[in-house]
Amino acid sequence: MGMEMFEKARPYIAMTSLQFGYAGMAILTKISLNNGMSHYVLVVYRHIVATLVLAPFAFFIERKIRPKITFQIFCQIFALGLLGPVLDQNFYYLGLKFTSPTFGGAMNNLVPATTFVIALIFRMERVKIREIRSQAKIVGTLVCVSGAMLMTLYRGAILPMPWSSHDHPHSSNAATSHDSNSDMIKGCICLIIATLAWAALFVLQASVLKKYSAQLSLATLICLMGSLQSIAITLAVERRPSAWVIGFDMNLLTAVYSGVVGSGIAYYVQGLCMRIKGPVFATAFVPLTMIISAIMDSIILHQNIYLGSVIGGVVIVIGLYGFLWGKAKDTKLTTFTSSEMLPTSHHEKNTMESIETLGVPVESNITFNMKTQPSTV
Structure with missing residues (x-):
């Protein structure tokens, strides 16, 4: 532990x-x-x-x-x-x-x-x-710039x-x-x-x-x-x-x-x-x-x-974390979107692992499964 x-x-x-x-x-x-x-x-x-x-x-x-x-x-x-x-x-x-x-x-x-x-x-x-x-990314960027200007112009x-x-x-x-x-x-x-x-x-x-x-x-x-x-x-x-x-x-x-x-x-x-x-x-x-x-x-x-310097630094940190929050949401969305494209069944996962061992990229496996999947219509 x-x-x-x-x-x-x-x-x-x-x-x-x-x-x-x-x-x-x-x-x-x-x-x-x-x-x-x-x-x-x-x-x-x-x-x-x-x-x-x-x-x-x-x-x-x-x-x-x-x-x-x-x-x-x-x-x-x-x-x-x-x-x-x-x-x-x-x-x-x-x-x-x-x-x-x-x-x-x-x-x-x-x-x-x-x-x-x-x-x-x-x-x-x-x-x-x-x-x-x-x-959040736009506002965070503007807040960061404002904090830097504050540190420069005000002591x-x-x-x-x-x-x-x-x-x-x-x-x-x-x-x-x-x-x-x-x-x-x-x-x-x-x-x-x-x-x-x-x-x-x-x-x-x-x-x-x-x-x-x-x-x-x-x-x-x-x-x-x-x-x-x-x-x-x-x-x-x-x-x-x-x-x-x-x-x-x-x-x-x-x-x-x-x-x-x-x-x-x-x-x-x-x-x-x-x-x-x-x-x-x-x-x-x-x-x-x-x-x-x-x-x-x-x-x-x-x-x-x-x-x-203290006030400007605090403003920069606030803007930075607002910006990073927006970036984190982008990362989660990208990860979620990518995960939706991956096969979820046990059979498909085993097929992926078998094909990967032969040196074929995962993307090729996904395309293969999509083409060979029988139509349900």
Whole structure:
């Protein structure tokens, strides 16, 4: 009984633990960026580490099922490397530098809704205005965007925390306040671009996986392609040779931790949980990152938590779960519709199993049964 409960709880434990990993990565990244590490160089090292970690597993586990790479698939993998490792990570790190891990975690909550909008544009999602599930997805998307705008435009009072100092003198220097607001706007724009790139990555990756089904190999190739592209961009933008030098310090820890946890382990855990529970389940844990980051951000980095960030974060979470509720209804409807097409009698189930053992797909079996079924008319 105990083992059975543990097996059922394992996906929940895994996804919750992963959010702690993401929050820790955001804190380490913020510290390294504040210490002067180039975010371009960090992206390069992170994905080199991720490639080295994923490659052995992809080579041995998927060596018999790995499809051939056509020119079209290569171009799509090239685009995935550009969207994820290059655009998403560089703009995310730059936005993190101007804002905080809490703000970055809150912006990540926009990814499911943004992905829905992009998929809707490319007709990968269908919306029927009169159906409640479609209304929930649309309203949830709008609420998420409203929460993000609220976090950007309104800061409000500083919320006192038990572990932080209650002495928050207001600076009389107007220039300092202006620079702070300017940095916040820059950071918000960078995080929005990162969110769009990440959402586009999901949409394109879903399309590529239909032709290249080896998920672990695809993740490795994305990291490899992103590493090569990031090296080229960093060589063109970062002219300081010293920026590439890292020792046994926080910068090295950030690069290794981000590559192993943020990319390597994350790909495996998310893929495993999505295979068991579906993508909606995995996405539902994203708001935990914002909450964990806010607490760790306040304790470790002594960052202030503003009322506007809390209200905006709550609005984003409400919108997110409204959107996910609509997606869950879509998933249930799809599952129910598919189950209606499957044979239900004992004889037909035995026939399916026998034909499957011969290597014939289930769909062929269903067609066979439909054609050979005697007419009752």
